[in-house]
Amino acid sequence: MTRKRKLWMRLTMLSLFMLIFVAPVILMFLKSVSFGWSWPDWRPTQFDLRGWRVVFGDPRIFSSLWNTILIAGVVVMLNFIIATPAAYALSRFHFRGKAIIESLLMLPILIPVLAIAMGLHLTMIRLGLTDQVLGVIFIHLLPTLPYAIRVLKSGFDRLKNEWEEQGAVLGANSQTVFWTVMVPLMTPSIRSTAVLVFVISLSQYVLTAIIGGGTVSTLPMIYYPFFTSADEAVIASFSVLFALLPIMFLILFEITLRVYLRVIKRP
Amino acid sequence: MLIKVEKLTKSYAGQTVFSDLNLEMTKGEIMSLVGPSGCGKTTFLRCIAGLSFSTSGSIYVNDVNITNSKADERPVVLMFQQPLLFPHLTILENVTYGLKYGKNKSKKQERIERGLAILEKVELAALSGRYPNQLSGGQQQRVALARALILNPDLLLLDEPFSSLDPSLRSSIRSWVRDFLKKEGVTALFVTHDREEAMMMGDRIAVMKEGIFQQIGSPKDVYQQPKSPQVAEMFSEGLVMEGFFLSPDHLTLRPKTSLKAADTEAFDATVEYKILKYGHTFYHVYVHALEQRVVVLSNHEFLDGEQVELCYKRISLQTYNKNHPVDEGKSSKKLSR
Ligand SMILES: Nc1ncnc2c1ncn2[C@@H]1O[C@H](COP(=O)(O)OP(=O)(O)OP(=O)(O)O)[C@@H](O)[C@H]1O
Ligand SMILES: [Mg+2]
Numbered sequence: 071m072t073r074k075r076k077l078w079m080r081l082t083m084l085s086l087f088m089l090i091f092v093a094p095v096i097l098m099f100l101k102s103v104s105f106g107w108s109w110p111d112w113r114p115t116q117f118d119l120r121g122w123r124v125v126f127g128d129p130r131i132f133s134s135l136w137n138t139i140l141i142a143g144v145v146v147m148l149n150f151i152i153a154t155p156a157a158y159a160l161s162r163f164h165f166r167g168k169a170i171i172e173s174l175l176m177l178p179i180l181i182p183v184l185a186i187a188m189g190l191h192l193t194m195i196r197l198g199l200t201d202q203v204l205g206v207i208f209i210h211l212l213p214t215l216p217y218a219i220r221v222l223k224s225g226f227d228r229l230k231n232e233w234e235e236q237g238a239v240l241g242a243n244s245q246t247v248f249w250t251v252m253v254p255l256m257t258p259s260i261r262s263t264a265v266l267v268f269v270i271s272l273s274q275y276v277l278t279a280i281i282g283g284g285t286v287s288t289l290p291m292i293y294y295p296f297f298t299s300a301d302e303a304v305i306a307s308f309s310v311l312f313a314l315l316p317i318m319f320l321i322l323f324e325i326t327l328r329v330y331l332r333v334i335k336r337p
Numbered sequence: 338m339l340i341k342v343e344k345l346t347k348s349y350a351g352q353t354v355f356s357d358l359n360l361e362m363t364k365g366e367i368m369s370l371v372g373p374s375g376c377g378k379t380t381f382l383r384c385i386a387g388l389s390f391s392t393s394g395s396i397y398v399n400d401v402n403i404t405n406s407k408a409d410e411r412p413v414v415l416m417f418q419q420p421l422l423f424p425h426l427t428i429l430e431n432v433t434y435g436l437k438y439g440k441n442k443s444k445k446q447e448r449i450e451r452g453l454a455i456l457e458k459v460e461l462a463a464l465s466g467r468y469p470n471q472l473s474g475g476q477q478q479r480v481a482l483a484r485a486l487i488l489n490p491d492l493l494l495l496d497e498p499f500s501s502l503d504p505s506l507r508s509s510i511r512s513w514v515r516d517f518l519k520k521e522g523v524t525a526l527f528v529t530h531d532r533e534e535a536m537m538m539g540d541r542i543a544v545m546k547e548g549i550f551q552q553i554g555s556p557k558d559v560y561q562q563p564k565s566p567q568v569a570e571m572f573s574e575g576l577v578m579e580g581f582f583l584s585p586d587h588l589t590l591r592p593k594t595s596l597k598a599a600d601t602e603a604f605d606a607t608v609e610y611k612i613l614k615y616g617h618t619f620y621h622v623y624v625h626a627l628e629q630r631v632v633v634l635s636n637h638e639f640l641d642g643e644q645v646e647l648c649y650k651r652i653s654l655q656t657y658n659k660n661h662p663v664d665e666g667k668s669s670k671k672l673s674r
Contacts, residue, residue, distance in 0.1 A: 235388050236421045238408040241439025241488060250438055254425040335430055336437075336445070 095313055102306035121303030125311065130287050138289040139315070141203060141278075142271040145210045149218040149267045150260075152211070157222035162231070175216050183213050187277050194281060201283040209281045210274055214267045221266065225259025250334050257327060261320075268319050272312070289315075338397075339364045339524055340492055345394035347380055354380050355548040358394070362492075365522045367515070369539030369556075371529060373571065376545050378528045382494045385526070386415040398491050409440065412491040416498050420477035422469035428480055429465040432456060435488045455483045458517070475506045482514065486523065493518070493525040500530070511538060532572055536560070544568045561586070565657050576604075576624065576631055576647075580656060587653035590620055590635040593644050603646040608639045622647060 101107060102121045104114030125131060160172060178186060187209060191200070199205035233255060237247035253260070275290040282288075293308045340362040347354045354377040362368055372378050384391045387408035395404045403411050414435075422431050433452040436443050443451070456462040459479040469477060478498055485493055498514075499507045515538050518525050527538050535542050536556040543553045544567075552564040561584045563569035569577040576583040590606075606622040609630070613619075619632050620639055624647060631647070639645055 232417060232419070232421055233423075235408070235415075236417065236423075237434075237438075238388070239386055239413075239415045240435035240484065241409050241441075242435070243407075243409050246438045250434075251423060254423075331425065335426060 095310070098306050098309050098313070102303055102310050104303070118303070121301070121305075121307035124301070124304045125307045128292060130292055134287040134289050134292055137203065137286060138272060141207055141210060141288060142268050142315075142319075144207050145214060145271040146264050146267045148207070148211060149214055149263065153215060153218035153222050153263070157219050158226055160219070161223050161226035175219055177216075178212050179216050184276060186212060187280055191280055200281055201285040203282075203286055205281045206278050206286050206288075209277045210271045212277070213274070214270050217266055217270065218263045221259055221263045222256075225256050229255055254331055254334060257331075261323065261327070264323050265316060265320055269316050272315060338362070339366075339399060340526075341397040341400075342385070343395045343397070345381070345384060345396065346392045347377070347384055347389070348392050353548055355545070358550060360543065360550070360553070362524055362526070364524055365519075367518060367523075367525045367527060367538055367540050368553075369527050369529060369535035369542045370545060371532065371535045371542060371572065372545035374530070377548060378545060379496055381545070382415060382496050382526065382528060385492070386413050386494055387411045388415065413494060414485040414488055414490040414492075415494040415496065416481055416485050418497045418500055420469070420474075420481040422472075422477055422480055422484075424469055427466050427468055428461065428472070429453065429456065431469065431480060432465075432484045432487055434484060439488065451487060455487045456480075459483045474502050475510050478502065478510065482517075486521065491524065493523050495525060495527045497528055497530065499534070514538075535572075542572070544572055546571065560584075562655065563657060569657070574632060576627060576629060578627060581654050582657060583649055583654060585631065585633070587649050588631065588633050589648050590622065590633050590637060590639065590645050591648055592637070592639075593646055600650055600652065601648050602651055603648045606645050606647040608641055608643045608645055610641050611639070620645075 100114055103117055103119060105116040105118035105120065107114040107116075156175075160168065190209065190212075194200050194205055194208070199208060229252065233251055234244070234247050237251045238244065242250065273290060274288075275294055278286060278288050278291060282291075284291075289308075289312065293312065296304055296308060299305075338361045340360070342358060342360040345358040345360075346356045348356075358381065360368075370378055370381070380389065383389045385396055387403070387406060387410075391404065395402055397403070398412055403413075422428075423434065426434065429449070429452050432455060433448045436448045436451065453462055453465060456465050459482060461476060461479055461483070464472065464476065469480070472480065481498075499511055502510065511534060527535075529535050529538070539556060541553060542556050542559045544551045544559060546567045551568045552559055554562075559568065560573050563573050563582055566577050566579070566582070569575065569582050573582070573584065575585040575588070590608075591603075593605075604624045604626055606624045609621045609623055611618050611620045617634050618636075618638075619634055621630060621632055622645065623630050633647065
């Protein structure tokens, strides 16, 4: 009785998951390779790679793909470099003004990022950071860092202090303990942070446009204008390309993590 | 002296946890540390291990002052209440962690050999490839012990290592651990709540209460000759009076009607219940005058609820400070109140 019910529960969950997450991607993919698929046909009648040809026919596509991946990758790395010590300090230490700092960190989420970016724009012009990749990377930290710090902080909150103490007592210095105990135990938080930051950076349009000034072209910069066109196949192709990036990033990240753990683990 | 703690004091924000603690231990000695909850036992161990720093005082290991060394630089390993095995590492990898990442790194081949050897000793070599969550609680504690002992620490600190185990496992593992520590000649400081465990594990017992060591001595001394009413209340099973103590081995029960011998005094008491243990009958009696309960062995038959007399020889009354029999005049004066 209960086993049967469990099975049903699982089946329901699985079909819901398929319906919500997998079906749109498949649909999108079908759409990108079909020609004139519309109501009331229940399946595409003609296949055609025109959508993909348009996407890869754009002369800017490879440079903007590269830009997008480069920017998102560096933004992920910078996020870890900055957010890890910040999150650790916020989680482990009590100091005056901690509450203020924590709410300040939430500001970029609460206030429209656009407003802050406008303010920063002038400063960045003066520093000569506009119209180049470095400036775009810098401005992408704005909408990502608060999330990274949040996620990593709650990860550290969940990890008892005793793990570090156990490492120390066994003679490992704090740096070693961090790399061999904390990082492995934090993998769920690290994974979420990486994917979240990557996706946020990937989908920035306005910030990239303001700071990049049109010189730095990323995938959204050539993707959004196509929305005004009515060509569904092209839009679908772009969307699939877009959806593939985080998935590939996740796979790459997972492999790196596995290799890292393998190295750490040798007896 | 292998271990020497001098005038160790610890306070948190003005609140003193313990003050002026002195302790000396010789090599291979096992010391039990007992005390009521919150008296600072864990804090004391953490200070010795270097996980928190003492406010004042010094700690020497092999005549080296380690008071200000960091935890990872001290030749001391602390075992926590939980085994805290690293979940991402196998048993063998856990055990060799200190050899790989500690201060005296050894070669890979040697690490594996030593790891397997110590796992052999804790009788877990067959499980070396498993992960911690595939082990029982007792097995996990044994792995934690192996992980500590592989480092040959000068001092092993154990903070209630068995308290998360069920009673039967607990009693089997603690005698195993004691034999093991003795065989390997490990110097250990062992914190427990349990009086029986303290007597069983320790060559000596340190009783901590209200931020000081009330008494340090052999189990027999502490049990029979407590140095303060606090120690008596906590560790002995006798009668605790203001200024005097009656060791349980000097107490006898008899029916209320009988006559008094000249050198004998008696308290009125009520039998609450009896239990059979080790082939004898033990009576739990309540002493009205002292509002205390005590357990007495007797060959007489008494009924539950029966009024009895709890007798003792005047000569067996002892003071806390001098630990010798009290002269009669003084004792009877005090008790006649
Ligand atoms: N980090 C801390 N900050 C402030 N006070 C603390 C801290 N750690 C412990 N204390 C206080 O120090 C005292 C001793 O604590 P400790 O944990 O050493 O007791 P314990 O003897 O180990 O008790 P138990 O037998 O319950 O484990 C307690 O009163 C506790 O409130
Ligand atoms: Mg404690």
